[in-house]
Amino acid sequence: MTSLGERNLTERDRGLTAALITLLDGDVPQPFGLRRFQQLPSFSHQDAGFHPGVPGERAFGEHVDQTNYSVVVGDQIVVKWLTPPAPMPHPAVDVLAHLVEAGFNQTAPPYAALTLREKSGEVLLALVTGYLPGARDGWEWCVDEAEAGRTAFAADLGRLAADLHLALATFPGAGPPAGPLRAAGRAERALREALDLTEGDDGRWLASRAGDLRRELAPLTAPITTPLIRIHGDLHVGQILRWRDGYAVIDFDGNPTVTEAEPYQPAARDLAQLTTSLEHVAQVAVKRRGTPPGQAADWARAARGLLLDAYRDRLAERDGRHLLDESLIRPFEIEQECRELIYAARHLPRWRYAPMGVLRTWYDDTEETP
Template identity: 30%
Template sequence: MSEAATRPSAHTGALLASLDPLLRGWLPRQRWFAGKGRPVTDFQLVSATELLPTRAEPGLLHLLVRVRQPLLAGPDTTLDHELPADCYQLLVGVRAELPPRLAPALIGHVADGPLAGRTVYEALGDPRLAALLLERLRIPGRLGALRFARAEHAEIPPGLAPRTLGAEQSNSSLVYGDTYILKLFRRVVPGVNPDLELPLALARQGCARVPAPAAWLTAEGADEPLVLGVLQPYVRGATDGWELALRALAKGEDFAAEARALGRATAEVHAALAAALPTVSLGRAQVELLAQGMTDRLEAAARAVPALRPYEPALRTAYQALADLGTGGATAWTAQRVHGDLHLGQCLRAPSGDWQLIDFEGEPARPLGERRLPQPAARDVAGMLRSFDYAARSCRPWAPDWAEACRAAYCTGYAEVSGRDPRTEPVLLRAHETDKAVYEAVYEARHRPDWLPVPLAALDQLAADAAAPSRDPDTACRPDDFR
């Protein structure tokens, strides 16, 4: 391969063929691989770029690979129905032999092809290769299919030591010298990624609640570029909201003050997004479409997760109530760009006590076009309310009073900044919370089956609430209405 081989060719085709048996075993074990439980039927190489020549010691190979898998709907399903191929970003280190310290990163030993006799491994665990990524981002330019860009006023010093973050989610992250953090997207799609678009827009607004991008990595696509990674300032000494919440629960401590501060921070970010990007008013047609989208997702989720099916009829009523409000014209709602996947793990509390919001990618399982649509701010609020419930249910026994206090405090803090309490729109809020819990059930069934009972418990309660007699409007905003 040349030093920047990019387009699939006979040579790169042989490379992928030689890696195929290794990737089939390695990929499904990765936390960020979305196709767990389904066999891989085929790989297709999108691009291959040598960041360091593979004949070097070590070499570094950047791959974009499409992965095809069958759609499994039941025990009798055949393999002739496939899901659309997912594209994954892989960073592959190449060595003659793997040092013992890198043994956990092993992908395998290549038997034939251009890398015959060499050992390949996950490159992010190798400090030397991880450091190279930052050096490439420091110097904007092109390497094969890859584009390295830097914000105009960003200063990125050389020689920052890299380390991987232990808690991998649907992406991978590297911290450099406790100064910057590089988020690398693993499952990538063409188009503008909100995790770059929205922080850039917020930076233009001077919003200090979100770290401003310093540099980013993209790749050429057939029609649109693919955003592969974003470098942002690292909030040194910060703790994420999920960890703080679990600590408070373990100690039996109140978390309402933090929840209230989080509500204020969320409202500030929403205000900045509304100022930076277009907003739209939701009329009858838009509300009905919103409700229909939720209904469609519920139907798809019930097909994918059989445990959801008993709740489906009752949960539909939350979406019907939303559609009925639209039909009656009794709405004055606005849609705007939002975070899209807001929960305690997406919030950082700095040592100063200030809260920041991160990870604006949205729900990765949803199409990119949908994630970039304006949405009611209630979508983010519902995500946080669900997150307090998640934290409370992680305790044994679970702590419903703790969750309710946090939920109420969060809405109060949000109202203090926005001037509008989310609880005064219970139909909108309940519909979004139901939609979020349905999404969570699908996510957990695919990625963390042991956690599936958490969203199912919430859906059981939401379904029971839907079947209960309607309350008087004057009491419709009590905290216990939003379990």
């Protein structure tokens, strides 16, 4: 078991994950540790296929959870084995524990975190959460919405994001800025890197708009006065599942591509990443579904407006208006597109079409400025 997080599971590991689940209600022997969030569901073992009294298990499939390795147990529980194990403290463990305490339930139910004490310190081996029947992530269901021209879902996402931020705003350590944030410098570095890494016609076009982009980033040079909360850190439509009973936000591991990101930031940071992901969905619909570009751009604009309106309204309903500084949304959106270009250049070149498509949509009708 100690090696499971270091590699993908194989056929010889069949049954280990399910067997682990049956042991989690009891004491966990050293050097393992267990942090429990909620009571595990009970299992009916009648469908066990490989061992009497143990629930069946199956993999999610090759197309899901490429970074780690997830196993579905008894169609009730998901065990995500971290590959490789991650050092503790781990952001997901603390955030999930807090969300349970805060009463936020629009996520896959968190049950437990399995850790291992090594000579070098404690590491996180696995996260145990609930299985959501019929779940599809936003890179599937949201592209369907864009292709069909439907936008009503965006209000649900706005309320979901607001409820999440209201819960995270009570995380210990949240509050007014204690000193200057590195937001402006971080955004300028992202822009410079995107300019350096983006080649060809896209690179020349991007360079021609550098002045516009820098002006959009200017609000980040002013002192940030909005409260800093424990943000999700990687909030895009791919982290929002649509399942049998609604929507659920998942993956509180933080942004794996931004090592210097502070865990406490303005809520606008998350919100900007979520709105830009709608723009990316529109680009995916153009490229993969043949949606006309103008229609996709109109859809993204309408969906973004509905999401923001619902987000504001929910904050207002719950006395949370102070959490959002709207002047930060656009500069964080620009920074996010720069980070998408950096990610494409370093890891996934075929993705470049999406952020470039968004930026061209935003700026192609404006005069080029130095």
